[in-house]
Amino acid sequence: MATSRTDKAWGTQAASEHRWPASLAVLVAAGLNFVLPKEYTMGPPWVVPALVLVILIPLTVTAPRRVPNELRWHQIAAVVLIAIVNVANVVSLGLLIRQLVTNGKSVTGSDLLVSALAIWITNVIVFGLWFWEVDRGGPDERLREDHGAPDFLFPQMISPGCAQADWSPQFIDYLYVAFTNATAFSPTDTMPLSPWAKVLMGVESAASLATLAIVAGRAVNILG
Secondary structure, three states: OOOOHHHOHHHOOOOOOEOHHHHHHHHHHHHHHHOOOHHHOOOOOOHHHHHHHHHHHHHHHHOOEOOOOOOHHHHHHHHHHHHHHHHHHHHHHHHHHHHHHHHHHHOOHHHHHHHHHHHHHHHHHHHHHHHHHHHHHOOOHHHOOOOOOOOEEOHHHHOHHHOOOOOOOOHHHHHHHHHHHHHHOOOOOOEEOOHHHHHHHHHHHHHHHHHHHHHHHHHHHHHO
16 A cells, blocks of 8 residues: 555644744854954954844744744745854854965964854854755745655654654754764765755855864864
């Protein structure tokens, strides 16, 4: 007998999620901007956190949960939030690498280690948010009965017997995927299925490799 779509873990409708775990992650990522030396930030250190708060506060107040048929401006605001932190982190990484290449002797080992760690943590958070936001059209689309096919293959989808019948990934699951991808530079227990998922995981791995291999490696040489 053929297996119906609803017999698969990804075929069930996801449960409505609170926005606060993702909002907290965005705040942490934005707050790490204050840890970076000002020469490695996109403008004054307060700019990115201020932009995040301007968007995040009304979004959290008006839409505390992800729901089906979410308002268009809620969807756009959520993507813009991630994009702001993502762009700021890429700029910080670029500025730090440029400083190493052009005037590496001026960078202290302690500043370099702190900066590399802040950029790496932000990288993990940002891509955890991207994975959460794009899989099957996003948290709101996953709530619909006619949601699309998965972009990520979680272990529970391969072995549905190890999870409850109506299991669906939550934000913490995507954050874990981002963490393992950033540390292993490749997928671990969760596989990318769609081209977008593969591109995102590839970009995250490249950014993580640049941060750890180039920046942290140089820091060890300075401290040594």
